[in-house]
Each structure stands twice: as structure tokens, then as C-alpha cells.
Amino acid sequence: PHTFFEEGLTDVTHIDFSWPYCPEVRNALLAAAECAQLDVVPRGTYAATQGPRLETVAEIARLERDGCDLVGMTAMPEAALARELELCYASCAVVANWAAGKDSDEITMEEIQENLLVGMANARALLRALIC
Template identity: 85%
Template sequence: MSIEFAVIGGTGLTEIEGLEVIHREVVHTPYGEPSGPVTHGMIEGKRIAFLARHGYTHTIPPHRVNYRANLWALKSLGVEKVVAIAAVGGITPEMQPTRLAIPDQIIDYTYGRAHTFFEDGLTHVTHIDFSHPYCAEMRTALLAAGECANLDVVPRGTYAATQGPRLETAAEIARLERDGCDLVGMTAMPEASLARELGLCYASCAVVANWAAGKDSEEITMDEIRDNLITGMANVRALLRALIC
């Protein structure tokens, strides 16, 4: 049975409720070790793969994730579609904590990350079209699943990918908003572009964990983020169940 799709879990999602685990597979890649073994499982009669982006004990910070190894491992197992879950900060008014959003654009502010497969042993220089960074087919499927599950999903948005692991300053968030960003997170890049290089149908479900710096009068705390992710990730699980059905 082929893998229906893979889920890359972000902060707050290190396992999928209701997943009947078949086995866990350690995959070695030319780009080093992935964040952990790939979990193969069944849910609602369909086979999926799961990989925790930050490791199953959540110890890998966003700037140290081996994005190339993770995507290469999934591709090597025959995966063609990927749903990436990401915890983010909300910048614009509709991106309030606990809401889900299916972003359609990215602005990359990261640096120093291994961001391409096309660098060594090439017969020619290779470019990819990245005008629309997320797979339209998977975005449509996620939006339909959100409607089916009666979830309040924001259908689009621009994701600002920052370096981390620190959170941003209020001035940086003001700049991101001037740039047209709706959400801020630390893992969209180079994950999305690497998926495109491998020909994977890749889309993201962003879970708003907190208001970004300067968007609320209160200081951002890890307790706040954790509490919002409890609700947000419950919605993600409902979305994934609807997507699988």
C-alpha cells in the first residue's frame, strides 16, 4: 500500500492521535541524519508517514533542523505529498491565537541554512520556479478538510520565515508587517523550497500560538504559547482526520 501523504509535525505535534503505528524506520541520507525515524502508520484505513521536525523529544532548534535530510528521507520512501505543521506568531488582526491558517506565500529572512540540493556535482545550473511556494492541490485539500471539520481556517497568508531560535523584537515585527507578512515562524524555509526541488506536493498548516511581539500589550511567555497550542493542535488533529477521510 502506497503512502497517502506524510505529515511533518512542528512544535506541539510530536505524534498523531489515532495513528496505528506499523513500524518506525531509520533512514540514512546523503545529507546526514533526519530529525528522527520516520513513523509508518495507518489511520482511517489509509497509510501515512510522520516525522517530528524538531525530533520526537523536541530538542532540535529551528536553525539546526536538517531540512535536506528530512525531505530526502520522505522522498526516498515514496512520499509524494507532504503536510507541514508549524507553530507561528500572528501579525495581522485575523491571525489570532489558536486559529489555523493555510499560507500561500513566504518571505525568507533566514540565513546560513543548507537550502538547496543543487550545489555539488551538477551538469548544469538548476533553478526552480518558486512563484507560488505551496502546492495548490494540497492547499485546496487542506481548505476542504477545514470546511468539512467546521474549523475556522484562514485561507491564505504570507509567512515570514525568521532565523530563530529567539523570538522577534517589536520593531522587527513592524518591519515584517510593512513587508506584507501575516504570520511569523522559523521553519517554513528552506523546507518549502527543498520540497519543491524534490517535486513534492507540499503545503503548510500554520497554528497561531501567540500574538507576535508588539501586537499585544502582554509579554510573550512560553506558558501562553503552550496553552494556545493545546487548542490549536486539537484543531490540527481534527483537520488531519478530515483530510484523511
């Protein structure tokens, strides 16, 4: 689902989504990344797109003009659903490619798979540091 606010409501219900991620979880992830000596970008603006297709060059250019630093398909609707349930939530993004038009080469599934292997190894290291 994209919302838990669909059935049985007597009033219109909206959530404040000004700051989607929980600062406590975010800070814990950043501290774990430092402990694991991972190269991370500590802040940025995420643009959620509808997969499974990759974005067009024009879409990436528009999102960049809009101030987005990272484009992906996996942070929504999870962040909104967590906010609706008042859960403390943050996202850890594994970057799989540079996006359409950001590199001279065409994006290939081979490149994405190679980057995901490295990224998931880093994610495991992050989780180990987080729970220790």
C-alpha cells in the same frame, strides 16, 4: 540541508518559487478544515524567520510593512526543498502567539504552550478530516 542543489552540479540550478505551495494540497486542506468546522485564514503571506528566538518588535513591524500576515520559523526550508524535488506540498500553520508588539503583554512560554495545545488539537482534527 537548505538545498539539494549543492553537489555534483554542472550548471547553476534555480527553482521557480513564485508560488511555493501546491494548490491541490492547499485546497484539500481548506476543504478538510471546513469539514472539521475549523476557523482558518485561507490565504496570506508568510514570513520565515530564523529561530529559535522570537522576533523583535522592530522585526515584526518591518515584516508587517512588507505585507506579511503570518510570521513563523517552521515553513522553511521545507517548502523550498519540496519544490526542488517537485513535490506537491502545502503548510498548515499553528499560530502560537500574536508576535512582539501586537499585544500589550509580554510573550510568555506559558501562553505559547497553551496556544499550541489548542492548535495541535485542531491540527489532529484537520488531519482526521483530510484522510477520511
